[in-house]
Amino acid sequence: MTSKASFGVPPGAIAKVHIIDSGFRLSGMATSCLLTPAMENFDTMPPLGSWCFLVESSTGRRVLFDLGGPSDISSFAPSVAGAVQQLGVTVEGSKPVAKILGENGIDPARIDSVIWSHGHWDHVGDITAFPSTTDLIVGPGFKEAYCPGYPTKSDVELPESCFEGRTVREVDFSYNEAELKVGGFRAVDFFGDGSFFLLDTPGHAVGHLAALARTASDPDTFIFMGGDLCHHGGEIRPSPHLPIPAEVRLSVFDPFRSHDGALFRELNVKRGRKPDEPFFDPVLTVDFPRAVQTIKEAQESDAQSDVFFVFAHDMSMCDVVDFFPKSANDWKLKDWKQKALWGFLADLAPAAKSGP
Numbered sequence: 001m002t003s004k005a006s007f008g009v010p011p012g013a014i015a016k017v018h019i020i021d022s023g024f025r026l027s028g029m030a031t032s033c034l035l036t037p038a039m040e041n042f043d044t045m046p047p048l049g050s051w052c053f054l055v056e057s058s059t060g061r062r063v064l065f066d067l068g069g070p071s072d073i074s075s076f077a078p079s080v081a082g083a084v085q086q087l088g089v090t091v092e093g094s095k096p097v098a099k100i101l102g103e104n105g106i107d108p109a110r111i112d113s114v115i116w117s118h119g120h121w122d123h124v125g126d127i128t129a130f131p132s133t134t135d136l137i138v139g140p141g142f143k144e145a146y147c148p149g150y151p152t153k154s155d156v157e158l159p160e161s162c163f164e165g166r167t168v169r170e171v172d173f174s175y176n177e178a179e180l181k182v183g184g185f186r187a188v189d190f191f192g193d194g195s196f197f198l199l200d201t202p203g204h205a206v207g208h209l210a211a212l213a214r215t216a217s218d219p220d221t222f223i224f225m226g227g228d229l230c231h232h233g234g235e236i237r238p239s240p241h242l243p244i245p246a247e248v249r250l251s252v253f254d255p256f257r258s259h260d261g262a263l264f265r266e267l268n269v270k271r272g273r274k275p276d277e278p279f280f281d282p283v284l285t286v287d288f289p290r291a292v293q294t295i296k297e298a299q300e301s302d303a304q305s306d307v308f309f310v311f312a313h314d315m316s317m318c319d320v321v322d323f324f325p326k327s328a329n330d331w332k333l334k335d336w337k338q339k340a341l342w343g344f345l346a347d348l349a350p351a352a353k354s355g356p
Contacts, residue, residue: 007304009182009222012194013058015213017223018324019310019317020052024069024094026122029087034231035280037271041350045232048313050122052097053225054106054324055213057191062106063113063137065211065225066312067125069094077150077157080121098129104325113137113169115198117227118205119146121157123312132165139207140200143170171209173200182212183224183301201298203291204228204284210298215308215329223328224301226311229294233316233344234279236295238268241303243276250346263352264345279348308337316343 027047032038034045050068071093073080084091098108108130115137116124127136138146146153147168149160173186180187186200190211199210204227211225230236238244244265247258265275273279278295285291302309308331310317320340321328331337345352 007183007301007307009197009212009214009220010180010189010194012189012214013191014215014217014329015058015191015195016054016056017213017215017328018054018326019321019328020054020064020068020097020100020324021049022052022068022094022097022100022125023092024050024122025090025092026050026069027090027092029089032283033087034283035235036283037280039267039271039279039348039351042347046315046347048231049315049318050094050312051310051314051317052125053211053213053223054101055196055211057195058193059191061112061191062110063115063190063196064097064111065115066117066123066227067097067114067127069122070124070126071096073121075126075161076121076159080157094125096126096129098126100324109133115209115211116142117210117225117312118142118208119156119158120205120228123227124158124162127166128161132167135167135169136163137169137171137198139171139209140173140202141170142207143168145206170207171198171200183307184297185210187212201227201229201294203287203289203294204282205286208294212301212307215331219306221306221332222304222308223331224298224307224309226298226309226314228284228312229291229298230282230311231284231313232280232347233314233342234348235282236278236299236302236309236311237342237344238265238276239278239296239299239303240276241299244342244345248342248345250343250349259345259349264348267348267352305337306332308332314340314344316340 025047029045052068053065056062113135182197187197190196197212201210215221244261
């Protein structure tokens with residue numbers, strides 16, 4: 001694992017970061033809906049959560065990055081319930097993030113902005129639970145694609161209530177005189193203090209955003225909030241920057257049992273892939289080449305020893321990280337990255353052990 005100066009994050013302040021689990025789970029999703037090529041003995045995804053992040057600046061400004069799944073899908077366009085039924089998946093409703101904050105002493109009215117990584121229903125949560133004074137931040141092209149919402153715009157799943165009476169601000173990465181880039185991505189310094197950057201990560205959905213928060217200094221550490229730039233660890237790992245080690249540990253509950261990394265490298269090769277490329281390519285994209293390029297660019301960040309990459313549906317986080325109301329800033333001291341990094345291989349172990 002590397003820690004290179006070329007990662008290119010400007011100096012700045014520290015942000016306070018919390019990872020929120022709203023309780024949302026999507027169970028029974030066919031692997032083929034998200035990942036390709038197919039893999040033997042891996043037909044169904046594990047139950048998928050949808051992590052959210054509370055980020056606070058050095059001056060006390062608070063924002064949320066994603067809101068997870070909604071507590072009631074019937075509040076969305078009928079196409080959402082139809083898709084859930086067609087896919088044969090089970091949705092466990094989440095608790096609104098605004099309610100979770102309130103139960104832990106944070107008034108939802110104190111949230112300056114909600115940032116959506118993108119406009120899919122399992123990320124936008126219940127924004128109507130926040131007052132109209134809370135701005136909504138979205139990526140490039142979002143307004144044209146989604147606003148003013150269903151039913152006026154009949155081909156979208158987000159209802160008009162998401163936008164009514166609320167300031168919706170679209171990030172403009174082109175208005176960037178300094179041509180700021182962070183980890184290879186076009187970036188915006190959201191708070192203006194170098195603590196929290198929004199990243200242009202196109203491909204999966206219109207206006208897809210990721211984010212990077214500085215969690216410590218001297219040395220700097222960061223949490224990279226990946227949204228849906230990938231849906232499984234096997235979509236971004238291994239990589240030329242982060243090959244599978246000789247021995248891997250798949251579970252925090254069995255820390256002394258190691259598995260032969262060669263089995264997983266051979267699994268990639270026998271499926272016609274290189275040993276140091278991800279096991280899967282993305283399926284759900286609006287622009288497949290750009291989605292693949294975004295993943296390749298994120299791989300360099302993922303390989304940094306001082307960067308903790310967390311995508312929205314990364315179930316390797318379970319039983320590793322401390323969820324809200326506890327802080328995530330001490331992730332490196334607590335070794336969360338190393339504990340979670342190769343946990344996704346547990347999903348692939350049956351295929352790796354089945355032989356050619």
